[in-house]
Amino acid sequence: MTLLMGIETSCDETACAIVRDGKEILSNIVSSQINVHTLYGGVVPEVASRIHVENISAVIEEALNTAKVTMDDIDAIAYTQGPGLVGSLHVGVQAAKTLAFAWNKPLLPINHMTGHIYANAFVADLQFPLMALVVSGGHSELVWMQNDWDFKVLGTTFDDAIGEAYDKVARVLGLGYPGGPVMDKMAKEGKPHYHLPTPKTAGEYDFSFSGLKSAVLQLIEREKKQGNEINVADVAYAFQETALGSMVGKTVAAVRAYQPKMLVLAGGVAANSRLRQMITEAMNEIEGTQLVIPPMYCCTDNAAMIAAAGYTAYRHQAFGSFRDAADPGLLMPGENQSFFHNN
Ligand code: KG4
Numbered sequence: 001m002t003l004l005m006g007i008e009t010s011c012d013e014t015a016c017a018i019v020r021d022g023k024e025i026l027s028n029i030v031s032s033q034i035n036v037h038t039l040y041g042g043v044v045p046e047v048a049s050r051i052h053v054e055n056i057s058a059v060i061e062e063a064l065n066t067a068k069v070t071m072d073d074i075d076a077i078a079y080t081q082g083p084g085l086v087g088s089l090h091v092g093v094q095a096a097k098t099l100a101f102a103w104n105k106p107l108l109p110i111n112h113m114t115g116h117i118y119a120n121a122f123v124a125d126l127q128f129p130l131m132a133l134v135v136s137g138g139h140s141e142l143v144w145m146q147n148d149w150d151f152k153v154l155g156t157t158f159d160d161a162i163g164e165a166y167d168k169v170a171r172v173l174g175l176g177y178p179g180g181p182v183m184d185k186m187a188k189e190g191k192p193h194y195h196l197p198t199p200k201t202a203g204e205y206d207f208s209f210s211g212l213k214s215a216v217l218q219l220i221e222r223e224k225k226q227g228n229e230i231n232v233a234d235v236a237y238a239f240q241e242t243a244l245g246s247m248v249g250k251t252v253a254a255v256r257a258y259q260p261k262m263l264v265l266a267g268g269v270a271a272n273s274r275l276r277q278m279i280t281e282a283m284n285e286i287e288g289t290q291l292v293i294p295p296m297y298c299c300t301d302n303a304a305m306i307a308a309a310g311y312t313a314y315r316h317q318a319f320g321s322f323r324d325a326a327d328p329g330l331l332m333p334g335e336n337q338s339f340f341h342n343n
C-alpha cells in the first residue's frame with residue numbers, strides 16, 4: 001500500500017489530497033480563489049500567491065484530518081512543480097519541501113499537465129498506447145503515451161490555449177470570469193446565426209485559437225457599426241461550435257492515424273458539455289479505441305490528480321530533491337523542447 005500526499009497551487013486553487021495506490025481518494029481538499037479573481041475579471045498572479053500563503057497550511061491539515069491519517073503514514077509528497085504562475089507554484093513547492101524536510105519524506109515533483117492526464121486513472125485502468133487531449137486555461141495539446149510515464153506532444157497551440165480563448169471571448173461578451181462554464185451554458189441557448197472562420201494551423205495536429213478570438217471581436221464590432229444588437233447566446237454558440245469542431249476533428253484524425261487503445265480527455269475544458277458530446281459521438285464511429293471522459297470533480301485543478309500522477313512517478317522512482325524549484329514553463333517528462341520546432 002502506498003499513501004501519497006498531493007499538493008497543487010499552480011494557478012488559483014489551493015489544493016491538497018491524500019490518495020491510496022494512485023486510485024483511492026481518501027481526501028481531496030480544494031480551496032478556490034475564484035470569488036476574489038472574479039472581482040478583477042481574471043487571475044491576478046500577485047493576489048493568487050498571497051491567498052495560497054494564507055490557505056496552504058489549513059488545506060493540508062484538512063486533507064490529513066479528512067483522510068484520518070498523519071504525516072507519519074505518508075510515503076511520499078507529490079507536488080506541482082510547473083507549469084503555472086511562478087508565485088503560486090512557489091507556495092506549493094515550499095510547503096512540500098518543508099513537510100518533506102520535517103518528516104523525512106521523499107519528494108515527487110509533478111508536471112501539472114501529467115496530473116490532468118492521470119486524473120483519468122480514478123475512473124479507468126489506463127491502457128497504452130494512450131492518446132490524451134489536454135485542454136485547459138494554459139494548454140491545448142494532443143499527447144501520445146506509448147507506455148506509462150512516457151510522453152510525446154503530437155500537437156499544441158502556438159497562440160492561445162482553448163480555455164484562455166473561452167475566458168477572453170466571455171470577457172468581451174460581458175460574461176465574467178471564468179468564462180468557460182458560462183459560455184458552455186449560454187451556447188446551449190444559441191442558434192446557428194453567426195459564421196466564424198475555421199482556425200488554420202501549420203501542423204496537422206496543432207491548434208490555434210487567437211484568430212478565432214479576433215474574429216469574434218471583429219464580428220461584434222461589425223454588428224455594432226451596423227446598429228445590430230448582439231445576440232450573446234448566438235455568439236457563444238458560433239465560437240464553441242467552431243473551436244470545438246476544429247479541435248475534435250483533429251483529435252479524431254490523430255486517433256485514426258495512431259490507433260491508441262485509449263483516448264482520454266484532460267483539463268478544465270474537459271468539463272465542457274458540448275465537447276463531451278461531440279467527442280463521444282465522433283468516437284462512436286471508431287472501433288478499437290476506448291474513450292474515457294473524466295468526471296467533473298477531476299477535470300478542473302485539484303491535488304488528487306497530482307497524487308495520481310505522483311503514484312506513477314513513485315513507481316518509476318522519479319524522485320526530486322530539495323534543489324528543485326518552481327518551473328513556470330516546465331515540460332512533460334521526456335518532452336524535448338526541440339520537438340516543437342522540428343516537427
Ligand atoms: O485545468 P484548469 O482548472 O486550470 C488550468 O490548468 O488552466 O482549467 C481552467 C480552464 C479555464 O479557462 C475555464 O474557463 C475552463 O477551464 N473551463 C471550461 C469549462 N469549465 C472550465 N471551458 C469550457 N467549458 C466549461 N464547462
Ligand code: ZN
Binds near residue numbers: 136268
Ligand atoms: Zn489545470
